[in-house]
Amino acid sequence: MDITLTVNGNALQFDGEEDMPLLWYLRDIEGLTGTKFGCGAGLCGACTVHLDGSAVRACQISLKDAVGHKITTIEGLSPQGKHALQIAWQHANVPQCGYCQPGQIMQAASLLKDTPHPSDAQIDEAMSGNICRCGTYTRIRAAIKEAANMGASL
Amino acid sequence: MIHDRNATPSIENISRRSALLGLGTASFVLALRLPADADESNGAKKEVDGTKKYAGDAMPNGIRNDPRLFLALAPDGTVTFICIRSDMGQGVRTGFRMIVADELEADLNRIKVVQAQGDEPKYGNQDTDGSRSTRHHFYAVRQVGASMRLMLEEAAAQKWGVSVSEVEAVNHEILHRPSNRKLGFGDVAEAASAMPVPTPEQLNLKDPSKFRYIGHDDQQLADGFNIVTGKAGYGIDTRLDGLLYAVILRAPVYGGTIKTFDATETMKVPGVLKVVTVDPTPIPSEFMPLAGVGVIATNTWAAIKGREKLQVTWDDGANGTYASDTYKTELQALARKPGLVVRNVGDVDGTLPKAARKVEAEYYIPHLAQAPMEPPAAAARIVDGHCEIWACVQSPQATRDRVVKRLGLKNEDVTVNVTLLGGGFGRKSKPDFAVEAALMSKAMDGKPVKVTWTREDDLTHSYFHTVSVEHLEAGLDASGKTVAYLHRTVAPTIFSIFKPDQTHEAPFELGMGAVNVPWNVPNLRVENPGVAAHTRIGWFRSVSNIPHSFAIQSFIAELAAAAGRDPKDYLIEMIGPDRLIDPITQGDSWNHGEDPKLYPYDTGRLRRVVERVASEAGWGRKPIEGRGLGIACVHAFVSYTAAVVDVAVDKSGQLTIPRVDIGIDCGPVVNPERVRAQLEGAVIQGVSLATLGEISFKNGRTEQSNFDGYEVTRIDAAPREIHVHIMDLGSKDYSRPLGGVGEPGVPPVAPALTNAIFAATGKRIRNLPIRDQLAG
Numbered sequence: 001m002d003i004t005l006t007v008n009g010n011a012l013q014f015d016g017e018e019d020m021p022l023l024w025y026l027r028d029i030e031g032l033t034g035t036k037f038g039c040g041a042g043l044c045g046a047c048t049v050h051l052d053g054s055a056v057r058a059c060q061i062s063l064k065d066a067v068g069h070k071i072t073t074i075e076g077l078s079p080q081g082k083h084a085l086q087i088a089w090q091h092a093n094v095p096q097c098g099y100c101q102p103g104q105i106m107q108a109a110s111l112l113k114d115t116p117h118p119s120d121a122q123i124d125e126a127m128s129g130n131i132c133r134c135g136t137y138t139r140i141r142a143a144i145k146e147a148a149n150m151g152a153s154l
Numbered sequence: 155m156i157h158d159r160n161a162t163p164s165i166e167n168i169s170r171r172s173a174l175l176g177l178g179t180a181s182f183v184l185a186l187r188l189p190a191d192a193d194e195s196n197g198a199k200k201e202v203d204g205t206k207k208y209a210g211d212a213m214p215n216g217i218r219n220d221p222r223l224f225l226a227l228a229p230d231g232t233v234t235f236i237c238i239r240s241d242m243g244q245g246v247r248t249g250f251r252m253i254v255a256d257e258l259e260a261d262l263n264r265i266k267v268v269q270a271q272g273d274e275p276k277y278g279n280q281d282t283d284g285s286r287s288t289r290h291h292f293y294a295v296r297q298v299g300a301s302m303r304l305m306l307e308e309a310a311a312q313k314w315g316v317s318v319s320e321v322e323a324v325n326h327e328i329l330h331r332p333s334n335r336k337l338g339f340g341d342v343a344e345a346a347s348a349m350p351v352p353t354p355e356q357l358n359l360k361d362p363s364k365f366r367y368i369g370h371d372d373q374q375l376a377d378g379f380n381i382v383t384g385k386a387g388y389g390i391d392t393r394l395d396g397l398l399y400a401v402i403l404r405a406p407v408y409g410g411t412i413k414t415f416d417a418t419e420t421m422k423v424p425g426v427l428k429v430v431t432v433d434p435t436p437i438p439s440e441f442m443p444l445a446g447v448g449v450i451a452t453n454t455w456a457a458i459k460g461r462e463k464l465q466v467t468w469d470d471g472a473n474g475t476y477a478s479d480t481y482k483t484e485l486q487a488l489a490r491k492p493g494l495v496v497r498n499v500g501d502v503d504g505t506l507p508k509a510a511r512k513v514e515a516e517y518y519i520p521h522l523a524q525a526p527m528e529p530p531a532a533a534a535r536i537v538d539g540h541c542e543i544w545a546c547v548q549s550p551q552a553t554r555d556r557v558v559k560r561l562g563l564k565n566e567d568v569t570v571n572v573t574l575l576g577g578g579f580g581r582k583s584k585p586d587f588a589v590e591a592a593l594m595s596k597a598m599d600g601k602p603v604k605v606t607w608t609r610e611d612d613l614t615h616s617y618f619h620t621v622s623v624e625h626l627e628a629g630l631d632a633s634g635k636t637v638a639y640l641h642r643t644v645a646p647t648i649f650s651i652f653k654p655d656q657t658h659e660a661p662f663e664l665g666m667g668a669v670n671v672p673w674n675v676p677n678l679r680v681e682n683p684g685v686a687a688h689t690r691i692g693w694f695r696s697v698s699n700i701p702h703s704f705a706i707q708s709f710i711a712e713l714a715a716a717a718g719r720d721p722k723d724y725l726i727e728m729i730g731p732d733r734l735i736d737p738i739t740q741g742d743s744w745n746h747g748e749d750p751k752l753y754p755y756d757t758g759r760l761r762r763v764v765e766r767v768a769s770e771a772g773w774g775r776k777p778i779e780g781r782g783l784g785i786a787c788v789h790a791f792v793s794y795t796a797a798v799v800d801v802a803v804d805k806s807g808q809l810t811i812p813r814v815d816i817g818i819d820c821g822p823v824v825n826p827e828r829v830r831a832q833l834e835g836a837v838i839q840g841v842s843l844a845t846l847g848e849i850s851f852k853n854g855r856t857e858q859s860n861f862d863g864y865e866v867t868r869i870d871a872a873p874r875e876i877h878v879h880i881m882d883l884g885s886k887d888y889s890r891p892l893g894g895v896g897e898p899g900v901p902p903v904a905p906a907l908t909n910a911i912f913a914a915t916g917k918r919i920r921n922l923p924i925r926d927q928l929a930g
Contacts, residue, residue, distance in 0.1 A: 017424060017456075024455035028399060033391035034384020036576070038527050039609040040458075043861040046527055074384030081383040089382045090374065093827060096835055097243030098381030099388060099527040099576025124870040131861060133527050133577050134243045135838025136831075137872035 003063050007032070008076025014063065022066050023047045023058035026073060034074035034102045038131070045130030048103040048110075049073050055110035057129075074102035077109060085109055088147035096134035104130050108144050117148050166268050208749040210290035213279035215551070217290060219297040220351060221305070223277060225254070227347075231326060231340035233260055238270040239291070240282040240548050242526070242578035243835070244896045245828035247376040249288055250295050252367035252825055257299030257360055259323040260339065262367055267376050272550020272570035282548040283583050283693065284746065285791035285894025288824055292892055300357045302346070309345035310337050362886040369884070371826050377574065389546030389573040390531035394602040397533065399454040400594045401461050401606060402432060404446040404615050407854035408689045409437040409471040411445045419463035420449055425456025429464070430597040432590060437471075438651050439690070441556050441584045444615060448594050454606055470854055476688035478850035478857075481621065482518060485685060488644045489516065489625035493683025494658055497669040497741035500677035505638035509629025513716045516626070517705035518921045521849040522619035523864060524694050528576020529607040530587035536561075536600035541568045545588040546575040553585035557592045579839075580693030584617050610859045617692020618849055620645040620663075624705030629677075634717025636728065638677040643668045645701060646687030657684030659698065661744045666698035667788060667901065669741035671706060672757045674730025680741065689851065695839060699790045699901035704844075704922065707786035707905030711912065721909060722768050722785050729787075732758030746792050752891045753792045760789055763817045763881055764796045770879055771798035771815040780804060781812075784909025786902040791894025793820040794881075797837070797902040799873075801910040807928035809911070811841065811873040814903070819881035820893035830878040833899040837876050840903020842867035845924045 003014045007030065014029060023040075026032040026049070038046030040059050047058040050072040077083050085105050088094075095101045104127065111118055111126040118126065123144050132140070210217035218224075226234040235254050241247045247267045255262040270277055279290075303323045310328035311318040314335060321330050328337045367373065380386040405411060417429035427450050434445030447464055451457035506512065532545035534557075541561060547553045550570040557568045575582055587605055594603040607615075622645030629638035647663060649656035659668070659682050669680050694700070707725075714724035735755040737745040745753060764787045768774075773783060780803055787796035800813040814837045823829055846865040850857045858864035908919040911928065919927055 020453070020455050024453055027391075028453040028455070031393055032384075033387070033393070036388075036528070037390060037454075037606070038529075039861050041609070041860050041862070044527070044609075078383075081379055086382040090378045093372075093375055093378065093831065095243075095375065095378060095381045096245070096831055097241075097527065097575060097577045098377065098386050101381050102384045105382060120874075128868045128870040131527065131866055131868060133525060133579070133839070133866060135835035135842075135867075135872070137838060137867075137869040138834060138874075138876050139831075140869065 003067060005063065005066055005071060006069070007071045008073060018064040019062045021059050022049070022061040022063060022071070025063055026058060032073050032075055036099055036103060038100065045107055046100050046103045048106040048130065050106060050110060053110070053113060055107045074106055077106065083109065084147040084150040085112070085143065088143040088150065092139050092143040092146065094136050094139040094143050096136055100130060100132045104132065104140055108147070112144070112148060118144065166266070208747060210279060210294070212747050213281065213290070215274035215279050217294045218278035219294040219354065221298045221301040222351065224298045225302050227302070227339060227343040229340045229343055231264055231338050233258065233265045233339070235265050235267050236270045237267050238277045238280050239287040240550070240572050240575050240578070241377070242282065242548065242575035242582065244287070244832060245375065245825060246282070246287045248373060249825045249828060250291070251376055252373060253292065253295040254299040256365050256367045257296045258303050259325060261326040264326060269572050272554045272572060274551035280550050281552070281583070282578070283580065285896045285898065289792070289892040289894055292824065296359055297354055297357055300359050301352050304352050304357065305346040305349040306339060306342055308349045309342040313337070313342065313345060362888045368824050369826065373825055373827055386574055388528045388576045389544060390528050390576070390606060392533040392544040392573065392604055394533060394535060396602055398427065398450050398452065398598060398601055398603045399457050399606065400448050400450045400603050401454070401457045401608060401611070402446040402448040402590060403461050403464055403466060404444045404611065405434065405468050406614065407468070407470040407476070408473045410474070411469045411471065412447065413467040413469045415447055416465040417447070419465070420460040423456055423460040423463060425452040426460040427451055428597065430594065432593055438654060440652055441552060441586055442560065443586050443590045443593065448590070448597070450594055450598060450603060458608065473688040474854040476851045476854040478520065478621070478852070481688070482623065485621070485623035485644045486516065488683040488685055489623045489642045491683065493642055493644070493681040495679060496664055496682050497678070497680040499679070502638045502640050502677045502679040505677040506627060506629045506640065509638060510632040511630040511716060512627065513630065513713055514627045515709055515712055515920060517624045517701070517708060519622050519701040519704055520922065521621045522694055522843055522847045523613050523616040523849050524579035524581035525612060525864065525866065526575070526577025526579055526581055529609055529612040530582065531604065531606045532588040532591040533602060533604035534588070534591035534595040535602035536595050539563070539567060541592055541595070542571065543569065543588050543592060544571045544573060545585065545591070546573050546582055547585050547588060548575065548578050548583040549585060553588045556585055556589045560589050561592055561596060579695040580697070581616060583693055609861065613849070613859050613864050614856045617651065617690040619694035619700065620647070620691050620698065622701040624701055626705060626709040628709070628713055630713065630717055634719060636673070636675050636713055639673055639675045640679050641668065641706065642681045642683060643702065644683050644685050645698070646685055646691050648691050648693065650687035651690050651692065657686055658682050663698040665742040665744035665746070667702035667706065667790060668698065670737055670755060670789070671740070672730065672735060672755055672760065672789070673728045675728070688854070696790060696897040696900035699788060700843065700904070703786065703788045703901035704904045707902065708908055708920065711784070711909040712918065715912070722764065722773055725785060725787065726761055726764060729757050729761050729764070732761065746894070748792050755789060759794045759819045760787055763787065763794045763819045766879055766881060767796045767798045767815045767817040770817070770877060771800065771813070773798060780914060782910045782913025782915070784906045784911070784913055786905035786909060788898060788901040790898040790901055792891070793818055793893030793895065793898040795898045795902055797906040799903065799906040799910045801907065801914050803911060803914045803928055807926070807930060809845070809924070809928055811907070813875040813877065814873045815877045815879065816899060817879035817881060818895070818898065820895050820898070821890045822885065822888045822892055823880060823883060826880055826883055829880055829895050832895050833878045834876045836899025837903055838867055838872055840900050841871070841873065841907065844904035844907050844922055845871065848923050
């Protein structure tokens with residue numbers, strides 16, 4: 001059936017299964033592969049995107065649930081990569097393999113939107129759904145604080 | 155309606171470069187003139203005099219240093235560097251660029267890194283494993299850069315009609331100081347390409363004091379911007395015109411085969427195009443696919459949904475009864491009886507019974523899964539009999555070889571494009587998933603097909619880290635000094651995936667800290683009772699060092715406790731006086747493939763890194779209620795590592811880690827920033843496997859299938875602070891041999907952590923993972 005979605009400000013039409021998870025629509029149909037597959041069960045956060053500005057797991061949202069909401073992916077966070085978190089992430093050389101980092105950044109952006117100056121505990125709580133197997137956690141904490149000091153905004 | 159945004163985000167790869175920029179046109183002049191015989195020009199040296207080869211020369215297809223293989227220079231001055239190692243987060247694309255930029259005297263920002271295809275006859279060895287990339291290639295990459303620098307200088311000298319001794323390359327320009335003239339690199343690109351390639355003897359490698367990048371801190375990552383903007387391309391992100399998507403239901407038990415299957419309901423799922431079987435590889439199955447049923451569809455989700463509807467009955471085969479609880483009992487029984495002696499010094503049997511005090515302990519470390527955040531994934535298509543693969547592999551030539559073998563093709567008929575790897579940790583050294591992609595494409599008459607492993611596939615069908623029981627006994631004399639030491643290690647071997655009936659640990663496993671212990675003990679024996687494997691055993695970052703180090707470093711702390719001594723002091727006493735030990739005399743014929751003359755076991759380096767981390771961590775501080783420090787060290791991947799973990803355990807048994815200090819002596823350092831990153835990551839991975847990591851089997855099947863069952867450390871349980879201490883950082887002595895970095899940080903973390911728990915609580919953890927053992 002015909003579905004209309006708003007992704008990164010663009011209205012997109014899709015003639016397909018409405019129970020398809022947003023994750024696979026973004027990746028396979030739209031080619032927005034910055035949103036990563038990690039577990040398919042809402043356990044790792046690699047597929048984190050924004051639904052109306054709040055972090056959600058794209059593997060847990062079906063297309064029919066996404067209709068009528070504004071979806072933002074890592075590609076749409078800042079077209080030039082100028083979001084404070086993206087700058088802080090590069091400044092701190094946070095990534096190792098980098099695979100989980102789009103999800104980490106989207107989660108952190110949602111955190112900073114609600115809590116511009118998070119404490120360590122608030123960072124840990126907000127970010128504990130996002131797994132990094134390379135172990136970049138201490139740098140993630142530092143980069144979030146750096147971005148907060150820069151005045152991250154969406 | 156389906157949008158085709160043609161978003162193929164793969165990292166730039168040599169094949170895409172040829173398509174996009176026209177390799178073979180004047181835009182890459184220096185890359186043009188590769189002679190047909192280049193393959194032999196700098197290849198693996200033939201063993202002419204019968205001397206044993208070491209390091210990169212001993213690797214399959216050896217090491218190359220011909221600049222024409224790795225560098226191209228465009229008239230606009232853009233340098234293209236071809237990276238032959240996979241980047242899985244260790245930063246090799248960043249580090250190699252630093253090395254080549256320095257010797258080329260180039261502006262690093264004008265060097266593009268392009269990923270090599272899997273082609274070892276051309277490029278030499280490409281296996282990204284064993285903490286070897288920088289260690290083996292440091293000189294070769296320097297030579298590559300220095301060769302091109304000399305060719306550019308010669309071309310400029312010729313153009314000016316001056317002696318080459320009067321010209322000098324400086325930051326992407328060639329200068330002739332006497333006449334105050336200069337030319338950009340690009341200006342002499344074409345002329346330089348006609349210059350003879352210098353021999354290694356003609357090269358003038360830079361004086362390390364003049365390095366502008368090597369050894370310097372705070373280098374930006376080659377792929378940093380692409381990563382944070384979602385543009386970085388991993389194997390799973392491969393996009394091709396007309397791409398189809400597949401998932402495979404694999405035999406749940408190693409060696410299992412399909413009895414019956416019914417795909418009727420699967421074919422009803424919208425988007426599902428075809429269901430095909432994957433023929434089993436007889437076990438040991440090496441890097442080849444397991445038996446399975448593949449579902450090919452127009453998108454991944456349709457394939458996953460279709461797979462859920464498959465009706466398959468399996469013949470489990472001989473491993474259908476594999477169960478971790480009974481296997482543990484079997485390992486324990488084996489570890490309590492004499493086994494194959496793999497090292498023997500003095501008379502343990504005569505000394506141990508007479509010792510003033512005897513200490514005995516047994517340690518258990520379960521299977522682990524590497525679980526890289528990007529699960530295995532690969533795409534393949536076959537056009538006119540040529541199979542092209544895109545995959546996140548650590549071993550592209552091994553991938554190519556397996557596709558050649560399984561599809562019955564020739565080497566030149568298979569191309570393997572290497573993407574970025576979303577983590578590897580050893581899993582992606584095994585290219586079974588790329589062979590699967592080739593088989594799926596073949597089943598679709600060559601159409602492009604991407605095989606994605608779900609997390610369930612990854613955790614149920616990994617090449618699991620071994621499981622082991624380590625049994626240790628020691629005798630102390632009246633003063634508390636260890637006079638006899640016995641270690642029995644029992645663990646299924648990685649060899650078991652290659653050859654039938656392999657039960658003993660291979661030399662490379664025993665040489666990971668079991669036989670090659672430096673203990674200054676007169677009576678010492680190491681035994682390795684054999685045991686059969688019942689699942690695919692594979693490399694996991696730092697491999698057998700994990701169980702060996704956990705057991706041995708815990709045991710040394712137990713001996714210190716028995717002797718009433720400080721664990722750090724006792725550890726240093728066990729290491730003994732500074733000396734250089736020939737690994738052969740330790741029963742280690744392997745020595746990580748390195749020349750024992752260049753890389754002896756240097757106990758002084760081990761001692762110094764232990765003392766450094768102890769001092770940095772404030773060892774000997776005033777006791778704090780519920781807190782404790784633990785220490786451990788390891789010599790692995792020809793580097794020396796030590797860690798001190800600071801733990802806090804509250805009354806409910808809740809464990810937190812305020813701080814970890816980890817030190818490494820890895821010889822000269824190329825990129826200190828990535829060395830720190832690797833060690834920070836190693837600490838987290840060590841904490842993760844120590845506190846949570848376990849894959850267990852029942853009825854031949856894993857009991858964990860996603861991150862709810864196979865838990866890994868998350869940010870809230872990560873150490874608050876990790877301090878990395880690099881020994882001799884800043885030393886300009888780059889003549890010393892390099893050590894590995896990617897792996898040696900992992901082994902000391904688990905024992906330092908459990909030693910710290912003992913210091914804080916008096917509770918000794920001998921079975922990993924710790925999980926809730928501290929509760930109550």
